[in-house]
Amino acid sequence: MGFIEEGRQLIQDFVTPEIHSLDARLTAVEKQLESLDRKVDRSQTSMEKRFDSLETKIDKVQAALEAKIDRSHVQLLDALRSMERYNDLAERMARVESKLQHVA
DSSP: OOHHHHHHHHIIIIIHHHHHHHHHHHHHHHHHHHHHHHHHHHHHHHHHHHHHHHHHHHHHHHHHHHHHHHHHHHHHHHHHHHHHHHHHHHHHHHHHHHHHHHHO
């Protein structure tokens, strides 16, 4: 056997099985990565649904709070108007009483 043939034989006997072994290991790693990628995708989808749900709840609470604030604002304005009317009536009453005291 010649030197070149012995080199080929060595490659076939030692390097080729290692290449096949590395290829099999690489294929296994690629499958694991694909599996992890699917898990990450599912987790991301799940988290997006949760965030959407939370966002919807927050929007509802915010709308309810805004409505409550608006109602409170209207009630406050009504109370202030009532106080103004009461003050006007109190002033008029004071003037009338003052006139009555001057007459009597």
